[in-house]
Each structure stands twice: as structure tokens, then as C-alpha cells.
Amino acid sequence: MTEIGGASSAPALELDEVIIRFAGDSGDGMQLTGDRFTNASAMFGNDLATLPEYPAEIRAPAGTMAGVSAFQVHISDHDITTPGDAPDVLVAMNPAALKSDLSTLVQGGTLIVNKDTFEERNLAKAGYESNPLDGEDLSGYRVIEVAMTTLTKEACAELGVKPRDADRSKNFFALGLLSWMYSRPIEPTIDWIDSKFAGKDMVIAANKAAFSAGHAYGETAELGAQRVVVKAAPLLKGTYTNINGNTALSWGLVAASQLSGLPLFLGSYPITPASDILHELSKHKAFGVTTFQAEDEIAAIGSAVGASYGGSIGVTTTSGPGVALKGEAMGLAVSLELPLIVVDVQRGGPSTGLPTKTEAADLMMAMYGRHGECPMPIVAPRTPADCFDTAIEAARIALVHQTPVMLLSDGYLANGSEPWRLPDVADLPNIDVEFATAFNMVNEDGEESFWPYLRDENLNRPIALPGTPGLMHRIGGIEKDDGTGNVSYDPENHERMVRLRHERVASIPIPDAVLEDGSTGNADLLMVGWGSTWGAITGACRRVRSTGGEVDHVHLTHLNPLPANLGDLLRSYRRVLVPELNLGQLVRILRAEYLVDARPLSKVKGQPFTAGEIQFAIIADINEFSGSPNEPTSTTTKKGVAV
Amino acid sequence: MTNLLNPATAVDDGPVPETTRSDWASDQEVRWCPGCGDYSILTALQLLMPELGVRREKTVFISGIGCAARFPYYMNTYGVHTIHGRSPAVATGLAMARPDLDIWVIGGDGDMLSIGGNHLIHALRRNVNLNILMFNNQIYGLTKGQFSPTSEVGKVTKSSPVGALARPFNPISMALGAEASFAARTHDMDRHHMQEVFRRAHDHDGAAFVEVLQNCNVFNDGAFAAITKKDVRKDMLIDLQHGKPILFGSEEQYGVALAPEGAVIVEVAKLGLENVMVHDETIRNPSNAFALSRLAKTPDTPTPVGVFRSIERDEFSSSVAAQIDEIQAQLGQGKLENLLRSQPIWEV
Structure with missing residues (x-):
């Protein structure tokens, strides 16, 4: 195996920020490559933001425009807030990626192509009549052609890796090359390869060989490109991790469980781009998290309502089409006045729409998308890391105010990542929840009883969990008498209950809106x-x-x-x-x-x-x-x- | 996870107090139509509950929508009247969150086989510890008389003025097809039989599916009269008894035998008792139970009642809890500080 690392002879060019876009076929591993580059950059100390973009198809026909998968990462030595407008560097692993993503590259930007793939068949699949590497089309860019496939196969040949298997490692060649060009630390990637492919020695060897070959290529080849350094950003002191929105949201829900002392129950049905929350929470049984992959979206929320009724924090996670299916059950939770968290990781709509692309067009559905007067609190995170705090906030509102809450994330937050300064767990405020354990009424006949809709000064009803002796009662989606909770069709009572449900949400105390940093209060x-x-x-x-x-x-x-x-x-x-x-x-x-x-x-x-x-x-x-x-x-x- | 905040888990484990029917009846006026079969089911269950050795506060009735779904309001237990068809889903979540509870799921044929069919089959497949009672009256009652997924072909109703066209579900066949570990049938005219079947369902560890033939005297009166009226029962109901030959008729002159085309009715005198099928609820292969479920094509031919199938199979919510327990035994209780540091971290 080639030794990697070592300082380059030429001095590096210092830049304050760089935007790099990795683009290739769905099978080329571009998401992984981008993710690894991002993590190395995070460990290095840059501020960063990412934008993964991938097709809805798992494997669109190889080499076609439909199959292009891209990952954009913005690294900087200062505070940044977006994955960047236009990449400075485009890595195109095949002609389709070049054709699809070239328009995003800034004029004069650097274009790195895997020239091995620019042969007749792939060019035809991408719709090129002639090879763009040969003509003048790319004259406005600094083009670096690298025979990545050939070089990867050569690097792997001595290990006894079959050429077809070696071909799969070419993304690590690209990663190695980019790691050299942008002075990324190599250890995080090497460590990751070791742990990710543990037990598959040949795969580890091939990926490391490809990575090293790419790195060495950068060091030795006359690339016509200077090595670049983007210094670490002056971040606040603390411990950091690079986190995406779905992971942060999952951890926020786990935190809410710890802070409230209530077990977390997730009922969910797989749907892009929310499924990773189900995957993540399924790993955390040590926290007493119960995950339930239900038979459909309705069962997912139904089970969460059942779990909430039993004293858990009931959560359901989905995307827009799933929310549409859950509407009736949300109404039930509003009527039962039970805590529930509905996470909508929004995607392009209507209908199936753009499953893997972001959009934020479910706000009206969150506000008004249920029949009857059916108000629900709504919260929305603003960055990937903010999903952690917002999940806790959603749980706080749900548990303290005994109501279903909608959390509106989106595909961009879900998959995008950023460095996150870890909070001190001891600083997270507890969520205080009380359940009813005693009678709350004396009936006319002098007998003590329990009224499940006798409200306190915060308009909360007492929640008696099943299993609580003496407080047996029945609740349901039919209109209930304000107080006893018995079925009531009384017109006056219904209007009172509709207004109470409205008031319960409208009166939830939330912080005042505050102008963002940099605002003066004097602008027009x-x-x-x-x-x-x-x-x-x-x-x-x-x-x-x-x-x-x-x-x-x-x-x-x-x-x-x-x-x-x-x-x-x-x-x-x-x-x-x-x-x-x-x-x-x-x-x-x-x-x-x-x-x-x-x-x-x-x-x-x-x-x-x-x-x-x-x-x-x-x-x-x-x-x-x-x-x-x-x-x-x-x-x-x-x-x-x-x- | 032990939920310290949940007062319900801190209940005294002493002996279950003696109760009577009135302890299990709520103070709500029962609002089914006079003469409805639901009354006798309610009575049967209220009378049975004191015998089951369970606490009222640990008992929960969950229902969907329909006439049958009003059931929880009349039981002095915990209860939730949920939304149409979704009661098995809500009950599944509750059972997973609270394996200590005794959960009954009540619904009709429309609720459970039409709008909620998906949830029912998955609850059965997973074998969630639920006692599922499906009141089958072969009609939509609460919406005032449309054909249901168990209505017979040709049924004339408001929504099928010249006859319903689609073949009905056979609820027991469907339950068996959904891998039910327990499937039984009873009817609203025989309290004792209902109670024995309900008791068996309750004692079963897993999802217990019970079809209760129930008369809707307003929209489908007499749907089962040809088999459940007292004077015809002996000839028309085949009482399945585990380990016994399947015989019926006033003189037990008829029996059920397995023929190449399925279960068939035979005259014992002609075929010989030794060739009559001996009922075994516990055969893992559901073929015999399925054959029995197909014996009666319509509710005017001899119809098996009782427990078709009762096998032991891993119960879902306890399996879920066991996975959690196992992980916690391996890793200990999770610590949030560690979770936040479970990905690569760096210090600034």
C-alpha cells in the first residue's frame, strides 16, 4: 500500500471558503464521498454546510442524466449559513454528471473529470454528440482530466482485487485527490474505512489503496492547480460534531424522553426523506426507545396515539403524503387532548411529487389540513442542528400543553449537515409532566369521581393513565361534555369545546420574535x-x-x-x-x-x-x-x- | 423502561379484588336500538369480567367507529372510542407501551374488515396481545343500512338496490390467512357460549380474533336466525371441541370429515365415527382450521362455532420489550452525553 500524507512541496493557496460539488452516477458513491469530505473538513475545524441531492430512483439506468447524484459542500474559515450558491469546483465522475451539473459551476471554476468514462457509450447516454473534453465547450473552466478508473484499478491490482471490484473504489480515488487538493486531514477517512468495512479486508484494502492513489496523484501529477488551504473557522469553544437534521431531530426526541422521564414511542412508516429518523431511533433501545414500523401511515400515528394514551411520548414521523393520511388521527389526538408529535419532513408535492427534493409547502396543511376546527401548535427548525432543539421544544409543548404538535422539517435540513456545538446535557431544562392519580369531583350523591375533562387554570384536562386505580373513564373522538367528558351533542357545549380547543393552542406561551443578528431595527x-x-x-x-x-x-x-x-x-x-x-x-x-x-x-x-x-x-x-x-x-x- | 412518572406502574400487586357485574358497568345509558344483539354481548362480557381475575384499572376497551364501537362507553374500565377502522392500530401502540394492560378491541364488520382491514390483518400477523371481538351483522348499521364486506352476494340495501355484487369476506378464513394464532366464532344468542369463547380469547397470549355473529334487528334482522335460533341450533351449529370428534345434530347423527374437496358434512352412521374429523386447535398448519372455516358458505347451512385455532406463537409486544431489555442488559441505560458524542467529535 502506498504511504500517504506528507507535506506538498508547493506552498498552498489560502482561501477563506470553497464550494465543492461531487457529481456522478447513483452507483458511484457520490453521497458517501461528499459525506467523508465533509466529515474530514468538520474534524479539521472548518465551518460548513452541505446539500446532498440525489434521484428518487435507487439505481436509475447507469450513465443517464436521471441517475446523476450530487453532493455539494461549502467549507470556510468563517461562519457560513448555506451550502453555497455556485460551486467553485465540480467533480464529474461521468459525462451525465458533467452535462447535468456544469451549469452550476462558477465561470473559471475548476472541473475535475474522470476521463475514463468519457467514451462513446456514456457520452451517448448523456446526450453528447461529441466528447466535450475535446472541444471548446469547457474553455471557460480549468479542466483537470484524470483517468480515475484506470488509476484505481492499477492501484488495486497488486492487492489481487478484481478489476470490477476495484472499479467500485474509484470514488475513494476522487476523495483522495480532493483531500490532497484541499489539504484535508486523511486520518478521519482512513479510520472510517477501517470501521465501516470491518471484517471485509479486501474492501478495506481496495478503498485505502484508491484513496492513497488519489492523494498521491495530487501530490505528484502536474495538475495545474495549486493546493488550497481553507483554515479552521473561529468557532465558539466547545465540543463539536457534524450532524444532519434527521439525526439531530432523533436525538432531540431521545433527549425529550430523558428530560421528561417518559418513554419514547415512535410509530412510523418508511417514507423519504423521513425514514432516517426511524432508522436512527431504532438504534437507541438502550434509551428505552420503542420503534414500531407500522403497516401504513395511519397505523403509524394510531399506534403513537395509543402509546401516548398509555403514558409514553407518542411520535410519528413522515413526509407530506403521510401527513395527508394522518389527518383524521391528528383530529382524534386534538379531541382527546393527548400529547403527540407529528414530524413532517417536507418534500416536493403534490402527490408523490419530488420525493428526494426539498420544499416547504405543507404549512397550510399543518395549520388547516384537518376537518373541523382542529388547531395544532406548529414548530419549524431552521438549521440541521436546530432540529435537536426544535424536537425538544415540540415535545415540551406536546407534554406540557397536552396537545398534538406538528414539527415541520424539510428534505434540505434532513440530509444537510453542519458542525454542531454540543449542548451541556445538564443545561437542558426538564419537562415536567403530571398525571392524575386522585378523584377530582364529588358527585351530587356525595360519591367521589373522576372527570377527565375538568380543566385546570391552563385549560389542561387531567390525564389518568390506564392502570391508575379508581380513575377508570372513557374518552373518544365524539364531542365530549366539558367537564365529565361524557358524550355530548349539546350545541352550547360543542361551541364551548371548539373555543376551548382553540384557546388551548392560542394561549401557549412562546418566546417573542427577536430580530436576527445584524438587524438594526432601523431598516425599511x-x-x-x-x-x-x-x-x-x-x-x-x-x-x-x-x-x-x-x-x-x-x-x-x-x-x-x-x-x-x-x-x-x-x-x-x-x-x-x-x-x-x-x-x-x-x-x-x-x-x-x-x-x-x-x-x-x-x-x-x-x-x-x-x-x-x-x-x-x-x-x-x-x-x-x-x-x-x-x-x-x-x-x-x-x-x-x-x- | 420502567416509567417512574407513570403512577399506573406502581399499583399494588396484591390479590385482585372480588367484583360483580355492576362493578364493570359504567354509569352511561346504553344507546343501542332496542332488541340489538349488542346488548347480549355486553351482558355476557360484563358478567364474565369478574371471573377473569383482572383489575378494572388494568383493563382497556378500544374501539373504532360503528354501533359496536360504542361498547367502551358502557364498561367501567379505561376506554377509548377512536376513529373508523383504526382501533387495532391504536391498541397495538398501547399494548407495546403498556404490556401490563388487558386490552380488548371491539368493532363491527365494516370497521374491521373494510376501512380497517389492513390494521386487523397486521395485528393478527404480529400476534399483538389483544382480545379482538368483531361483531358481524353483515350490514352497516350506524350509517343506516348499506351492504358490508360480509354481506351476501345479491343483498339488497340502500346502496345496492338491485343487489350487492362482491363476494363477501369469510372472517375466520381471513383471520387464518392473516396468520392468526387464535380464531373463534360465537353468536349473540348464547351467553354461555360467548363467555366460554371470550374467556379463551382472554387467556390466549397473542392476538385472539373472535367473530361474534350479531343480529342487527333494524337493518338486517334475522341474518343468522336460520342457525342461531334456539330450536335449530342443534342441527345448524357445529360446536367445535378440542380433542373431540366434530359431531352435531340432535342425536349427534352428523359429523364433519375431511374430503379431497375440503371439510364436508357426513352421516356418522354411514361413514363411521372413526372417519369423523377430530378437532385439534393446536395444529400449526392452519389447513384443517381453514377447511372448517369454509364449511358453511352462507349462514343457513350448518356452521362451526367455537375455537377454530389456538396455537402458541411469540407475542409481539413482549418480543419488542425483550429486545429493549436485552440491549439495556448489554449496554446499560443509555446516557444522553454519550449519544451526543457517538459520532466523530472535535474540540475547539
Whole structure:
């Protein structure tokens, strides 16, 4: 095996940030390659953000455009909030990847191709009539052609690895090459190979050989590209891990179980992009977590309602199509006034839509997507790591206020990752839950009894768990008498119960909305965001401010109820712009609630906003209303923004 | 995981107090139509409960939607009247969260075989410790008389004015096909028989499916009269008894035998007692039970009642709990600090 590592002879070029995009066939292992590069960068100390993009098909026909899988990672020596507008470097493992993703690369960017794949068949599959490596099409880029397949096979040949098996390791060659070019530490990758493929010695040997060969190639070949260093970012002191949204969300649910002392029960049906939460929680039986892969989405939530009724924290995780199926059971939980957490990892819709792509168009469904007056609190995390805190917040609201809660994540948060400074577990506040253990009423005949809908000052009803002696009672989805909980068709009682259920949610205390860092409170324009748009809005606002523009930003974690001060805050701005990955859902709620002229900024392409898109919209807005020229400075507005 | 906050787990394990029927009846007025078969099922169960040696507070009735689904309101136990068809799903979650409870699932043929068919078959397949009573009246009652998934072909109802077209489910066949470890049938005209079947269902560790032939005197009156009326029972109901030859008729002159085409009715005198099928609930292969379930094509020919099948099979919620216990025994109780550091970490 080739020894790897060692300093390069040429001095490295120092950059403050780099955006790299790995693209290849679904079978090429691009997600893994990107993930490993990301982890090495995280361990190195960069700030980073990632955007995995993969097709819904497990294996689309090899070599076709439909099969292209990509992973974009943004690394920096300073605080960043997005996976980057346009990559500086594109690694294209085949012609289809080049054709599909070249348009994302910045002009003059570096293009690294596996030239072995640029042969007749693959070129035809990608729709190239001639080899783009031969013509002038790529003249605007710095092209580095590497025979990755050949070099990988050569590196593996001496190990006795069959050529076909060696071919599978070519992504590690690419990773090795990029690790050299960007001065990534190699140990995390070597360690990972050892543990990931433990017991498969030949695979370990092949992957390490490919990785080393790629690294050595960078060191020895005349690449025409200087080695780059992106220094560690000055992060706050602490212990960090690189985490994606689905993992953070899962851990937040485990934390909520520990903080409340209640067992966690997950009822779930596999659906992209939420399944990884089911996978993750299934690993944590040591925490007493029960996971149940149900027969369908309805059984998934039904089982969670049953578990909540039994005294667990009932959770169901899904994506939009699953939420549509769970509506009736959510109504049951609202009627029963039981805690429940419904996690919607939003994806492109309607119907099957774009299963692996992100969108945030389920807000109206979360607010109003059930029959009858059926309010549910809604929370939305803003970054992958924030999924941890938001999951705890969802559990806190559900348990303390005895209500189902909707948590709106999305595909971008679910799969994207960022460095996360680990919280001190001792600092996480406990969630106090009390169950009824005693009679709460004396009947007319002088006998003590238990009324399951006799509310306290917080409008909570007493929850007596089955097994509690003496407090046997019946509850159900039929309207109940306010107090006794007995079936009631009384018109006055129904209106009272509808209003009580509304009030129970509307009166949940939540923190006031606070302007984001960098906001002055003096701008004319306020950006209002929710969910995963935080990174792009924050990045856009920073850029605008850096060129002298003024813009403020408020980002909502709580979407129902809304912060009490939000109306006044909105009314204190001349203009309000609401970027959303939908056609304008929060903006309608804001207009309806507060009678303010909030305007939408929409994108529904299955991709997150880039900071550039929002920056462009902010500058356009400022220019329109001030009349002063203030052109966007970024080169990254070519994707266009639908306003 | 022991749930320290849950007062229900801290209950005294002393002897179960003696109770009577009235202890198990709630204070709610029963609101089924006068003459409904549900009354006799309710009575049978309320009378049986004191004999089962269970605590009221540990007993939960879960139902879906339909006439039968009002059942929990009338039992002085814990109870949840859920949504249409989903009671097996809610009950499964409850059973997994609380294996200490005795859970009964009540529903009708529409609730369990139509809108909730998927949940029923999976509850049976998983063998969740539930006592599932399906009241089969072959009609939609609460929605006022549409054909159900057990209505016979040709049934004239409001939604099938010139006759229902689709072949009905055979509930016992369906349960056996869904790998039920316990499948039984009883009927609302015989309290003693119901109680014996319910007792068996209760004592079974796993999912116990009981089809209760139940008369809807408003929308499908007399659907089972040809087999359940007192004067015809001896000739029309075949009482399955484990380990005994399957005989029926006032003189036990008829029997059931296995023929190449399935179970058939024979005259004992002609075929000889030794050729009559001996009922064995415990055969793991469900073929014989299935053959018995196909004996009566319509409810006007001799129909087997009793326990078709009762086998031992791993119960789901205790298997789930065992996996958790095993992991906790290996790794100890999880620590959040360790979880947060379970991926590569670095210090700044």
C-alpha cells in the first residue's frame, strides 16, 4: 500500500471558503464521498454546510442524466449559513454528471473529470454528440482530466482485487485527490474505512489503496492547480460534531424522553426523506426507545396515539403524503387532548411529487389540513442542528400543553449537515409532566369521581393513565361534555369545546420574535422567514449589509401560535418580504392575521434558496423603493428568482 | 423502561379484588336500538369480567367507529372510542407501551374488515396481545343500512338496490390467512357460549380474533336466525371441541370429515365415527382450521362455532420489550452525553 500524507512541496493557496460539488452516477458513491469530505473538513475545524441531492430512483439506468447524484459542500474559515450558491469546483465522475451539473459551476471554476468514462457509450447516454473534453465547450473552466478508473484499478491490482471490484473504489480515488487538493486531514477517512468495512479486508484494502492513489496523484501529477488551504473557522469553544437534521431531530426526541422521564414511542412508516429518523431511533433501545414500523401511515400515528394514551411520548414521523393520511388521527389526538408529535419532513408535492427534493409547502396543511376546527401548535427548525432543539421544544409543548404538535422539517435540513456545538446535557431544562392519580369531583350523591375533562387554570384536562386505580373513564373522538367528558351533542357545549380547543393552542406561551443578528431595527425592509430558509436569508442579509444596504430579518420557529409581538414588529417596517419554498403560505397567514402588506418571494424547484437569489430580491426591493442604484454584487443570480 | 412518572406502574400487586357485574358497568345509558344483539354481548362480557381475575384499572376497551364501537362507553374500565377502522392500530401502540394492560378491541364488520382491514390483518400477523371481538351483522348499521364486506352476494340495501355484487369476506378464513394464532366464532344468542369463547380469547397470549355473529334487528334482522335460533341450533351449529370428534345434530347423527374437496358434512352412521374429523386447535398448519372455516358458505347451512385455532406463537409486544431489555442488559441505560458524542467529535 502506498504511504500517504506528507507535506506538498508547493506552498498552498489560502482561501477563506470553497464550494465543492461531487457529481456522478447513483452507483458511484457520490453521497458517501461528499459525506467523508465533509466529515474530514468538520474534524479539521472548518465551518460548513452541505446539500446532498440525489434521484428518487435507487439505481436509475447507469450513465443517464436521471441517475446523476450530487453532493455539494461549502467549507470556510468563517461562519457560513448555506451550502453555497455556485460551486467553485465540480467533480464529474461521468459525462451525465458533467452535462447535468456544469451549469452550476462558477465561470473559471475548476472541473475535475474522470476521463475514463468519457467514451462513446456514456457520452451517448448523456446526450453528447461529441466528447466535450475535446472541444471548446469547457474553455471557460480549468479542466483537470484524470483517468480515475484506470488509476484505481492499477492501484488495486497488486492487492489481487478484481478489476470490477476495484472499479467500485474509484470514488475513494476522487476523495483522495480532493483531500490532497484541499489539504484535508486523511486520518478521519482512513479510520472510517477501517470501521465501516470491518471484517471485509479486501474492501478495506481496495478503498485505502484508491484513496492513497488519489492523494498521491495530487501530490505528484502536474495538475495545474495549486493546493488550497481553507483554515479552521473561529468557532465558539466547545465540543463539536457534524450532524444532519434527521439525526439531530432523533436525538432531540431521545433527549425529550430523558428530560421528561417518559418513554419514547415512535410509530412510523418508511417514507423519504423521513425514514432516517426511524432508522436512527431504532438504534437507541438502550434509551428505552420503542420503534414500531407500522403497516401504513395511519397505523403509524394510531399506534403513537395509543402509546401516548398509555403514558409514553407518542411520535410519528413522515413526509407530506403521510401527513395527508394522518389527518383524521391528528383530529382524534386534538379531541382527546393527548400529547403527540407529528414530524413532517417536507418534500416536493403534490402527490408523490419530488420525493428526494426539498420544499416547504405543507404549512397550510399543518395549520388547516384537518376537518373541523382542529388547531395544532406548529414548530419549524431552521438549521440541521436546530432540529435537536426544535424536537425538544415540540415535545415540551406536546407534554406540557397536552396537545398534538406538528414539527415541520424539510428534505434540505434532513440530509444537510453542519458542525454542531454540543449542548451541556445538564443545561437542558426538564419537562415536567403530571398525571392524575386522585378523584377530582364529588358527585351530587356525595360519591367521589373522576372527570377527565375538568380543566385546570391552563385549560389542561387531567390525564389518568390506564392502570391508575379508581380513575377508570372513557374518552373518544365524539364531542365530549366539558367537564365529565361524557358524550355530548349539546350545541352550547360543542361551541364551548371548539373555543376551548382553540384557546388551548392560542394561549401557549412562546418566546417573542427577536430580530436576527445584524438587524438594526432601523431598516425599511424586514425579511420574515421560517424553517430552512434561515441560512439563505441570513447569508443574503449579510451580503446586502456588507455593501451598505439595510435589511432586517426575523425568523419564526413557532408558526402556531405566532409570537405575541409579531404583529407590532411587522407593522414597524415599511416593507415585509417573506421568502418561502412554496407559492406564499406564511405570507398569507401574516396578511390574514395582521393586515400587513407582506409580499411573497417564492421558489418551488425542489432546491433550497441560494443566498444569491434572496440577495438579488432584497437589492431589487431596496432599489425599487429607494430609486438608488445598488446592483447585486454576486455573480450567482443566473438561476433567477421567481418573485 | 420502567416509567417512574407513570403512577399506573406502581399499583399494588396484591390479590385482585372480588367484583360483580355492576362493578364493570359504567354509569352511561346504553344507546343501542332496542332488541340489538349488542346488548347480549355486553351482558355476557360484563358478567364474565369478574371471573377473569383482572383489575378494572388494568383493563382497556378500544374501539373504532360503528354501533359496536360504542361498547367502551358502557364498561367501567379505561376506554377509548377512536376513529373508523383504526382501533387495532391504536391498541397495538398501547399494548407495546403498556404490556401490563388487558386490552380488548371491539368493532363491527365494516370497521374491521373494510376501512380497517389492513390494521386487523397486521395485528393478527404480529400476534399483538389483544382480545379482538368483531361483531358481524353483515350490514352497516350506524350509517343506516348499506351492504358490508360480509354481506351476501345479491343483498339488497340502500346502496345496492338491485343487489350487492362482491363476494363477501369469510372472517375466520381471513383471520387464518392473516396468520392468526387464535380464531373463534360465537353468536349473540348464547351467553354461555360467548363467555366460554371470550374467556379463551382472554387467556390466549397473542392476538385472539373472535367473530361474534350479531343480529342487527333494524337493518338486517334475522341474518343468522336460520342457525342461531334456539330450536335449530342443534342441527345448524357445529360446536367445535378440542380433542373431540366434530359431531352435531340432535342425536349427534352428523359429523364433519375431511374430503379431497375440503371439510364436508357426513352421516356418522354411514361413514363411521372413526372417519369423523377430530378437532385439534393446536395444529400449526392452519389447513384443517381453514377447511372448517369454509364449511358453511352462507349462514343457513350448518356452521362451526367455537375455537377454530389456538396455537402458541411469540407475542409481539413482549418480543419488542425483550429486545429493549436485552440491549439495556448489554449496554446499560443509555446516557444522553454519550449519544451526543457517538459520532466523530472535535474540540475547539
